[in-house]
Amino acid sequence: MGSADSTATESFVMMPSIIFTKLFINGEFVDSVSGKTFETIDPRNGEVIAKIAEGDKEDVDLAVKAARAAFDHGPWPRMPGSERAKIMMKLADLIEENLEELAALDSLDAGKLFSLGKAMDIPDIIGVIRYYAGAADKIHGSTLKMSREFQAYTLLEPMGVVGHIVPWNFPAMMFFIKVSPALAAGCTMVVKPAEQTPLSALYYAHLAKLAGVPDGVLNVVTGFGPTAGAAISSHMDVDMVSFTGSLEVGREIMKAAAASNLKPVALELGGKSPLIIFDDADLDMASDLALLGSLFNKGEICVASSRVLVQEGIYDEFVKKLAEKAKAWPVGDPFDPQVRQGPQVDKAQFDKILSYIEHGKREGATLLTGGKPIDKKKGYYIEPTIFTDVKDDMLIIKDEIFGPVTALMKFKTIEEAIKSANNTKYGLAAGIVTKSLDVANTVSRSIRAGSIWINCYFGFDKDCPFGGYKMSGFGKDFGADGLHKYLHTKSVVTPIYNSPWL
Incomplete structure (x- = not known):
């Protein structure tokens, strides 16, 4: 069996500095309300990498409050799609400038191959951000020819405040599969990365701020599923939840969403392919x-x-x-x-x-x-x-x-x-x-x-919808489907002149 000695890492790559360890709420890095932290572990050796702020219900409340204000009163949903696109393109450029460090963070935190992170994971998320940035100014409704004496059209409007709960196996890709289309749609959001892999998500929050994403639009609350994740799923001011993870947790998220404000959920719950x-x-x-x-x-x-x-x-x-x-x-x-x-x-x-x-x-x-x-x-x-x-x-x-x-x-x-x-x-x-x-x-x-x-496997592409049947969940990522799940359709109807309805 081939193997490599982890003590020789320094000969392969310069290890990244751990800079961001606090919650990111309303455009600022802050301690958790409780002051609690948890350890994120290097799976190569079981040693502690850093202590991370442990968000809880009170922190989720603050993050949702910031996202709600940014959606209800802030510029992001009201901004022309072309302006949102410029900011998203800037975010993609900043990620590209920091590509090696971001790849190294996921290798350090999740045990992912650094070579693939540089060659595939991070370049792919840059592509996903640019793809949805390109869609931001092309969100159009339809003009409807009615069968009665009405004229009508549809508007596509952002869902509102979205809760994203991200798994640990692809921390970067899953972060942006969810965040990119939601940003393009004009949503604001609270992201909870997996407790095993919080480091890159916090770095992305920092880069989003540098790119010009307004305060409150993108919030990151690190913590655990039964506390921070559950608080997002049951929050009355969260309008939608997107989750990737286990079937068991997906069921709990559906229950919490139904028991609160009946928010829609998008679930990708694994497989046995x-x-x-x-x-x-x-x-x-x-x-x-x-x-x-x-x-x-x-x-x-x-x-x-x-x-x-x-x-x-x-x-x-x-x-x-x-x-x-x-x-x-x-x-x-x-x-x-x-x-x-x-x-x-x-x-x-x-x-x-x-x-x-x-x-x-x-x-x-x-x-x-x-x-x-x-x-x-x-x-x-x-x-x-x-x-x-x-x-x-x-x-x-x-x-x-x-x-x-x-x-x-x-x-x-x-x-x-x-x-x-x-x-x-x-x-x-x-x-x-x-x-x-x-x-x-x-x-x-x-x-x-x-x-x-x-005659191939892992045939993923940002243009090709991806999602499951049966207990693998519902709701598609990638392509137009990945964007439209973050949009409401509103119908606007008016009577035609001389209509009997006048």
Whole structure:
């Protein structure tokens, strides 16, 4: 198993300074009302990076009050879209100027690969901001031809104060997938980053201020889900909540939203995505996609191809090839450019993944490779793990593990593959590997999932709507859908002259 020594980090990159550790409310960095703090931990070694202000209900109240005032009386919703676009473009430019430091913060805080942060995560969020900045002055309603003696048009108006609750696996991307379209729409907002990964969100708040985002428009309250997150979800002055995270927490957010002011919610609640590999597939490409699909970002990604379904004609050869590649997969310090997999985000996630691995062994699945912590003195590193002989009723095939664990299953027919792929409460994504257009079309139309990737995986783009079916949630990110969920449609109707209504 490849590995890298985290003590050598300084030879790879200059470590970032931790500057912003307080709440960001109404354009200022402030201590929490209680004065409490919590520790954010370096998953490479379990050591404390910094103490972060711990926001609670009182802090959320202050942040929502600032966002409410900025929406009801401030310039942001009333500003021409072109002016909002200029400020958003400036924010994107500032992020680009600080790209390496921002990538390093997420590597330090979340164990994400620094090389990918520089090459993909941060450049992608810059693209997302510029994409929605370009849409800010193109938010138009429609003129309606009525069937009665009326004329009418629609107005698209910002939802109001939005609460964004952001997960820890992609701290930068998920921050701006939510914040960018909401800013473009003219909303104001309170963002609660995950307690595991608060550092980059606070830095983005600082850059937003420098870019010219008015005070109160973007507020960041660091803290914990049961306190700060719950306060946002139940707040009477929050008009909408956008959440990405677990199914269990999503249910609680829906309950809180319904019990307060019946605010709409947008939920992306994870998945258990199948990758279906047919007999005619190129084995090298298929095994590369399966490995990347399950191990990318340490398996801490909602669309991980954690269920790999392989047709029986190539199953044995595929298993051998996948095992060889998994054993050569380098795990270690995320700042090392040779490493492909860093540490899991924290000890709780590390322990959860290991418990699922033990459960798989107890249920009778065969451990093909991996299954153990990497032999390090410190840090939350786990070997890439592959199970075979997996049955539909096993927990490792049903539950979202959110770690570097892959379960392989064999199938005979297309019908069997479709049935197995749909045998899940989730419906976020699926992959299909085949040279047959007929097979690709048949299977893609039969799987109940929000994204289908044919002969590729992780086919994300800012133009392409992304979101789930079934218990993977509802509401789309990216594209026009990602913008319109932050907009109300208002119909304005007037009678036509000489109408009987006059």
